[in-house]
Amino acid sequence: MKQNYFNIVLLGAPGSGKGTQALLLKEKYNLQHASTGDLYRKEIASGSPIGRRAKQIIDKGELCPDELTLDLLYQFCSSCKNTRGFLLDGVPRNLEQAKMMDGIKYPHTIPITLALYIEVDKNVVVERLSKRAVIEKRSDDTPEAIWLRIELYETQTKPLIEHFKTQNKLITVNGMQSVEDVFDEICKMIGFRLVCTD
Ligand code: ADP
Numbered sequence: 001m002k003q004n005y006f007n008i009v010l011l012g013a014p015g016s017g018k019g020t021q022a023l024l025l026k027e028k029y030n031l032q033h034a035s036t037g038d039l040y041r042k043e044i045a046s047g048s049p050i051g052r053r054a055k056q057i058i059d060k061g062e063l064c065p066d067e068l069t070l071d072l073l074y075q076f077c078s079s080c081k082n083t084r085g086f087l088l089d090g091v092p093r094n095l096e097q098a099k100m101m102d103g104i105k106y107p108h109t110i111p112i113t114l115a116l117y118i119e120v121d122k123n124v125v126v127e128r129l130s131k132r133a134v135i136e137k138r139s140d141d142t143p144e145a146i147w148l149r150i151e152l153y154e155t156q157t158k159p160l161i162e163h164f165k166t167q168n169k170l171i172t173v174n175g176m177q178s179v180e181d182v183f184d185e186i187c188k189m190i191g192f193r194l195v196c197t198d
Helices: 018-029 036-046 049-060 066-079 095-101 122-136 143-157 159-166 179-197
Strands: 008-011 032-035 086-089 114-119 170-174
Touching: 008 018, 008 159, 018 032, 018 086, 018 114, 018 179, 032 036, 032 066, 036 049, 036 066, 036 086, 049 066, 049 143, 066 095, 095 159, 114 159, 114 179, 122 143, 143 159, 159 170, 170 179
Parallel strands: 008 086, 008 114, 032 086, 114 170
Antiparallel strands: none
Protein backbone atom coordinates (compact mmCIF):
# COMPACT_ATOMS: atom_id res chain seq x y z
CA MET A 1 0.00 0.00 0.00
CA LYS A 2 1.36 3.43 -0.98
CA GLN A 3 2.58 5.46 2.02
CA ASN A 4 1.47 8.76 0.45
CA TYR A 5 -2.21 7.84 0.25
CA PHE A 6 -4.58 10.35 1.85
CA ASN A 7 -6.48 7.95 4.11
CA ILE A 8 -9.24 9.24 6.38
CA VAL A 9 -10.68 7.13 9.17
CA LEU A 10 -14.36 7.85 9.87
CA LEU A 11 -14.99 7.46 13.57
CA GLY A 12 -18.37 7.55 15.23
CA ALA A 13 -21.12 5.46 16.77
CA PRO A 14 -23.24 3.23 14.55
CA GLY A 15 -25.82 5.57 13.04
CA SER A 16 -23.63 8.68 13.43
CA GLY A 17 -23.72 9.30 9.67
CA LYS A 18 -20.31 7.92 8.66
CA GLY A 19 -21.65 6.21 5.55
CA THR A 20 -23.64 9.27 4.41
CA GLN A 21 -20.65 11.58 4.81
CA ALA A 22 -18.36 9.04 3.14
CA LEU A 23 -20.44 9.17 -0.03
CA LEU A 24 -20.22 12.98 -0.13
CA LEU A 25 -16.50 13.07 0.70
CA LYS A 26 -15.70 10.43 -1.85
CA GLU A 27 -16.95 12.66 -4.69
CA LYS A 28 -15.38 15.86 -3.44
CA TYR A 29 -11.89 14.53 -2.69
CA ASN A 30 -11.74 11.66 -5.18
CA LEU A 31 -11.29 9.03 -2.49
CA GLN A 32 -12.44 5.42 -2.42
CA HIS A 33 -15.01 4.37 0.18
CA ALA A 34 -13.73 1.34 2.12
CA SER A 35 -16.43 0.17 4.51
CA THR A 36 -15.67 -3.09 6.27
CA GLY A 37 -19.40 -3.49 7.05
CA ASP A 38 -20.11 -3.29 3.29
CA LEU A 39 -17.27 -5.68 2.50
CA TYR A 40 -18.75 -8.21 4.92
CA ARG A 41 -22.26 -7.68 3.54
CA LYS A 42 -20.88 -8.42 0.04
CA GLU A 43 -19.29 -11.64 1.30
CA ILE A 44 -22.58 -12.62 2.91
CA ALA A 45 -24.57 -11.86 -0.25
CA SER A 46 -22.17 -13.99 -2.32
CA GLY A 47 -22.57 -16.92 0.09
CA SER A 48 -18.76 -17.34 0.43
CA PRO A 49 -17.29 -19.29 3.39
CA ILE A 50 -16.17 -15.96 4.92
CA GLY A 51 -19.68 -14.59 4.43
CA ARG A 52 -21.30 -17.60 6.09
CA ARG A 53 -18.98 -17.32 9.07
CA ALA A 54 -19.41 -13.55 9.32
CA LYS A 55 -23.21 -13.60 9.12
CA GLN A 56 -23.53 -15.51 12.38
CA ILE A 57 -21.31 -12.97 14.14
CA ILE A 58 -22.76 -9.84 12.54
CA ASP A 59 -26.42 -10.74 13.09
CA LYS A 60 -25.73 -10.90 16.84
CA GLY A 61 -24.08 -7.46 16.74
CA GLU A 62 -20.67 -8.89 17.68
CA LEU A 63 -17.34 -7.97 16.05
CA CYS A 64 -15.69 -10.17 13.43
CA PRO A 65 -12.08 -11.34 14.01
CA ASP A 66 -9.46 -8.58 13.60
CA GLU A 67 -7.23 -10.50 11.21
CA LEU A 68 -10.10 -11.48 8.93
CA THR A 69 -11.32 -7.89 8.85
CA LEU A 70 -7.91 -6.45 8.00
CA ASP A 71 -7.28 -9.10 5.35
CA LEU A 72 -10.59 -8.18 3.68
CA LEU A 73 -9.74 -4.49 3.88
CA TYR A 74 -6.19 -4.91 2.58
CA GLN A 75 -7.39 -7.05 -0.31
CA PHE A 76 -10.01 -4.44 -1.23
CA CYS A 77 -7.58 -1.50 -1.01
CA SER A 78 -4.95 -3.31 -3.05
CA SER A 79 -7.50 -3.93 -5.80
CA CYS A 80 -8.36 -0.21 -6.16
CA LYS A 81 -6.20 1.61 -8.63
CA ASN A 82 -6.17 5.32 -9.47
CA THR A 83 -7.26 6.66 -6.12
CA ARG A 84 -5.69 9.30 -3.88
CA GLY A 85 -6.68 7.38 -0.82
CA PHE A 86 -9.46 5.76 1.16
CA LEU A 87 -12.32 6.68 3.43
CA LEU A 88 -11.98 4.00 6.06
CA ASP A 89 -15.48 3.43 7.41
CA GLY A 90 -15.91 1.05 10.35
CA VAL A 91 -12.21 0.30 10.64
CA PRO A 92 -10.17 0.37 12.83
CA ARG A 93 -12.83 -0.61 15.31
CA ASN A 94 -10.49 -1.19 18.26
CA LEU A 95 -6.93 -0.38 19.31
CA GLU A 96 -5.68 -3.75 18.17
CA GLN A 97 -6.86 -3.07 14.60
CA ALA A 98 -5.27 0.40 14.68
CA LYS A 99 -1.94 -1.16 15.68
CA MET A 100 -2.25 -3.80 12.98
CA MET A 101 -2.83 -1.04 10.41
CA ASP A 102 0.45 0.50 11.60
CA GLY A 103 2.07 -2.84 10.72
CA ILE A 104 2.36 -4.10 14.29
CA LYS A 105 1.82 -7.88 14.42
CA TYR A 106 0.44 -7.66 10.88
CA PRO A 107 2.30 -8.10 7.57
CA HIS A 108 0.85 -5.01 5.83
CA THR A 109 0.46 -1.33 6.69
CA ILE A 110 -2.58 0.78 5.95
CA PRO A 111 -1.37 4.28 6.82
CA ILE A 112 -3.81 6.73 8.41
CA THR A 113 -3.57 10.44 7.58
CA LEU A 114 -6.55 11.78 9.55
CA ALA A 115 -9.31 10.52 11.82
CA LEU A 116 -12.65 12.26 11.52
CA TYR A 117 -14.82 11.84 14.58
CA ILE A 118 -18.53 12.50 14.00
CA GLU A 119 -19.86 13.18 17.48
CA VAL A 120 -23.51 12.29 18.18
CA ASP A 121 -25.44 11.83 21.47
CA LYS A 122 -26.23 8.26 22.42
CA ASN A 123 -30.03 8.83 22.46
CA VAL A 124 -29.88 10.22 18.90
CA VAL A 125 -27.99 7.11 17.79
CA VAL A 126 -30.62 4.77 19.24
CA GLU A 127 -33.41 6.75 17.56
CA ARG A 128 -31.65 6.81 14.17
CA LEU A 129 -30.85 3.09 14.24
CA SER A 130 -34.40 2.17 15.20
CA LYS A 131 -35.71 4.22 12.25
CA ARG A 132 -33.15 2.69 9.90
CA ALA A 133 -34.22 -0.78 11.04
CA VAL A 134 -37.72 -0.14 9.68
CA ILE A 135 -36.50 1.31 6.37
CA GLU A 136 -33.47 -0.84 5.49
CA LYS A 137 -34.43 -4.07 7.28
CA ARG A 138 -30.76 -4.90 7.97
CA SER A 139 -30.60 -8.24 9.76
CA ASP A 140 -28.33 -6.75 12.47
CA ASP A 141 -30.74 -3.93 13.28
CA THR A 142 -32.71 -5.97 15.85
CA PRO A 143 -32.99 -4.21 19.25
CA GLU A 144 -30.55 -6.69 20.88
CA ALA A 145 -27.92 -6.34 18.14
CA ILE A 146 -28.28 -2.55 18.13
CA TRP A 147 -27.62 -2.38 21.88
CA LEU A 148 -24.62 -4.67 21.65
CA ARG A 149 -23.15 -2.64 18.76
CA ILE A 150 -23.54 0.56 20.74
CA GLU A 151 -21.95 -1.05 23.79
CA LEU A 152 -19.04 -2.40 21.73
CA TYR A 153 -18.62 1.04 20.22
CA GLU A 154 -18.41 2.59 23.70
CA THR A 155 -15.91 0.05 25.04
CA GLN A 156 -13.84 -0.90 21.98
CA THR A 157 -14.00 1.91 19.44
CA LYS A 158 -14.24 5.07 21.57
CA PRO A 159 -10.71 4.63 23.01
CA LEU A 160 -9.49 5.27 19.46
CA ILE A 161 -10.48 8.91 19.85
CA GLU A 162 -7.74 9.40 22.47
CA HIS A 163 -5.36 7.30 20.39
CA PHE A 164 -5.73 9.57 17.33
CA LYS A 165 -5.71 12.70 19.46
CA THR A 166 -2.33 11.70 20.86
CA GLN A 167 -1.09 11.21 17.31
CA ASN A 168 -2.38 14.68 16.39
CA LYS A 169 -4.63 13.20 13.71
CA LEU A 170 -8.04 13.82 15.21
CA ILE A 171 -10.69 16.13 13.76
CA THR A 172 -14.02 16.33 15.63
CA VAL A 173 -17.26 17.52 14.06
CA ASN A 174 -20.74 17.93 15.49
CA GLY A 175 -22.86 15.15 13.91
CA MET A 176 -26.16 16.49 15.21
CA GLN A 177 -26.71 19.00 12.41
CA SER A 178 -28.21 18.55 8.94
CA VAL A 179 -26.27 16.31 6.55
CA GLU A 180 -25.20 19.41 4.56
CA ASP A 181 -23.98 21.28 7.64
CA VAL A 182 -21.98 18.29 8.90
CA PHE A 183 -20.44 18.00 5.44
CA ASP A 184 -19.57 21.71 5.34
CA GLU A 185 -17.91 21.50 8.74
CA ILE A 186 -15.90 18.45 7.68
CA CYS A 187 -14.74 20.08 4.44
CA LYS A 188 -13.58 23.18 6.28
CA MET A 189 -11.56 21.06 8.72
CA ILE A 190 -10.06 18.90 5.98
CA GLY A 191 -9.27 21.96 3.84
CA PHE A 192 -7.48 23.52 6.79
CA ARG A 193 -5.42 20.36 7.35
CA LEU A 194 -4.56 20.10 3.65
CA VAL A 195 -3.29 23.69 3.65
CA CYS A 196 -1.31 23.06 6.84
CA THR A 197 0.35 19.91 5.50
CA ASP A 198 1.04 21.19 1.96
P1 ADP B 1 -22.63 -0.05 11.96
O1 ADP B 1 -23.67 0.51 11.04
O2 ADP B 1 -23.19 -0.65 13.19
O3 ADP B 1 -21.52 0.91 12.22
P2 ADP B 1 -21.13 -1.60 9.97
O4 ADP B 1 -21.99 -1.56 8.77
O5 ADP B 1 -19.89 -0.78 9.97
O6 ADP B 1 -22.02 -1.31 11.26
O7 ADP B 1 -20.69 -3.11 10.31
C1 ADP B 1 -21.64 -4.13 10.49
C2 ADP B 1 -20.99 -5.30 11.24
O8 ADP B 1 -19.87 -5.80 10.50
C3 ADP B 1 -20.43 -4.98 12.63
O9 ADP B 1 -21.41 -5.00 13.65
C4 ADP B 1 -19.39 -6.10 12.78
O10 ADP B 1 -19.98 -7.31 13.13
C5 ADP B 1 -18.83 -6.24 11.37
N1 ADP B 1 -17.65 -5.37 11.20
C6 ADP B 1 -17.56 -4.26 10.41
N2 ADP B 1 -16.36 -3.68 10.52
C7 ADP B 1 -15.65 -4.41 11.43
C8 ADP B 1 -14.35 -4.32 12.00
N3 ADP B 1 -13.50 -3.33 11.66
N4 ADP B 1 -13.97 -5.26 12.90
C9 ADP B 1 -14.78 -6.24 13.25
N5 ADP B 1 -16.03 -6.40 12.77
C10 ADP B 1 -16.48 -5.49 11.86
